[in-house]
Amino acid sequence: MKKFNVAVLGVTGAVGQEFLTILKQRKFPLARLKLLASGRSAGKKVSFDGAEYTIEEAGPASFQNIDLVLSSAGGSVSRELVPCAIKAGALVVDNTSAFRVDPEVPLVIPEINPEDIFKHKGVIANPNCSTIIMLVPLFPIHRLAHIRRIVAATYQSASGAGAKAMQELEKQTHEILAGRPPVKEVFPHQIAFNLFSHNSKVMEDGFCEEEVKMIRETKKIFHDDTLQVVPTTIRVPVFRAHSEALYVEVEKQVSLDQVRSVLDGAPGVRLVDDRQKNYFPMPIEASHGDDILVGRLRRDPANSKGWALFVSGDQLRKGAALNAVQIAEIWARKPS
Numbered sequence: 516m517k518k519f520n521v522a523v524l525g526v527t528g529a530v531g532q533e534f535l536t537i538l539k540q541r542k543f544p545l546a547r548l549k550l551l552a553s554g555r556s557a558g559k560k561v562s563f564d565g566a567e568y569t570i571e572e573a574g575p576a577s578f579q580n581i582d583l584v585l586s587s588a589g590g591s592v593s594r595e596l597v598p599c600a601i602k603a604g605a606l607v608v609d610n611t612s613a614f615r616v617d618p619e620v621p622l623v624i625p626e627i628n629p630e631d632i633f634k635h636k637g638v639i640a641n642p643n644c645s646t647i648i649m650l651v652p653l654f655p656i657h658r659l660a661h662i663r664r665i666v667a668a669t670y671q672s673a674s675g676a677g678a679k680a681m682q683e684l685e686k687q688t689h690e691i692l693a694g695r696p697p698v699k700e701v702f703p704h705q706i707a708f709n710l711f712s713h714n715s716k717v718m719e720d721g722f723c724e725e726e727v728k729m730i731r732e733t734k735k736i737f738h739d740d741t742l743q744v745v746p747t748t749i750r751v752p753v754f755r756a757h758s759e760a761l762y763v764e765v766e767k768q769v770s771l772d773q774v775r776s777v778l779d780g781a782p783g784v785r786l787v788d789d790r791q792k793n794y795f796p797m798p799i800e801a802s803h804g805d806d807i808l809v810g811r812l813r814r815d816p817a818n819s820k821g822w823a824l825f826v827s828g829d830q831l832r833k834g835a836a837l838n839a840v841q842i843a844e845i846w847a848r849k850p851s
């Protein structure tokens with residue numbers, strides 16, 4: 516099997532670290548690995564699969580002889596460096612929002628639209644984490660009954676805002692338990708023992724950037740501009756894994772058994788729906804796993820074509836690094 520020279524851009528970050536874990540776990544065919552971050556991390560040592568690597572400062576010249584770049588260093592870094600990587604002949608799978616809604620750039624969830632991978636012109640965008648966690652379990656329902664409208668409320672973990680945000684949740688928890696006032700450095704509000712509306716810019720219409728991403732990206736991935744999405748995104752004091760309460764309206768009348776059976780065993784989905792034991796998806800059980808957990812399946816008593824459900828998924832894995840590596844695996848079987 517062909518092996519690839521891979522660069523991980525943003526390797527010291529929450530997603531970057533997960534890239535390394537997943538490349539090793541899934542035995543990605545690596546020839547050479549290059550680790551890139553900012554000048555702050557240059558020279559630091561990282562061990563991977565029994566060998567020691569030195570982190571290099573990322574720059575326009577970092578991508579010579581690189582086949583694949585797994586990128587997660589933020590939107591502005593991607594806007595600057597992705598064109599350089601493409602020019603050097605690499606494929607970039609980009610985790611930032613820089614290219615997601617560019618019509619020339621495929622936006623891919625392998626369980627949903629893998630065929631879009633081969634339309635790339637050097638970069639493939641990985642969708643927003645809340646969008647991936649929402650759409651993987653909704654896609655089997657969409658194929659069964661055709662979803663027209665989605666209302667979503669998210670419960671997003673601290674690590675969704677990066678490694679420093681995760682540390683802030685831990686630090687504030689200790690501070691509060693010790694009777695000291697919590698220090699806010701990353702989030703605009705106290706995250707420990709609290710929750711608040713997502714910390715992204717709020718637009719004139721009242722939706723925040725995170726919600727706009729979910730709306731636009733869903734339409735692009737499902738190739739359906741008429742699909743309605745109404746999200747409310749909330750940050751909660753959970754370290755890892757996002758959860759979402761979802762309500763969907765479908766076109767076709769279907770039974771609970773049908774919904775349950777399309778979800779049970781669907782790729783990337785695990786049904787956790789035990790009413791007797793009151794046992795449903797939890798972020799703690801989704802953490803470090805590959806599947807999106809789905810349960811609390813209920814028909815809307817006021818609308819026979821309305822369905823409510825609850826999902827939890829590890830946003831650092833399926834919401835970011837795992838989804839990107841899955842894209843790379845499909846590409847690697849037929850690199851172009």
Ligand SMILES: NC(=O)c1ccc[n+]([C@@H]2O[C@H](COP(=O)([O-])OP(=O)(O)OC[C@H]3O[C@@H](n4cnc5c(N)ncnc54)[C@H](OP(=O)(O)O)[C@@H]3O)[C@@H](O)[C@H]2O)c1
Nearest residue numbers: 525527528529530552553556587588589611675677678835
């Ligand atoms: N966290 C998630 O759940 C998640 C999910 C999906 C997508 N994403 C997206 O993935 C990206 C990274 O997120 P994260 O959570 O991993 O953030 P993070 O923990 O803050 O890590 C950021 C990474 O970017 C690097 N970086 C910053 N400025 C740089 C520069 N000028 N040149 C090169 N590298 C630079 C940092 O390196 P230093 O350590 O050297 O500063 C670090 O490796 C963001 O665009 C985010 O929106 C995150």
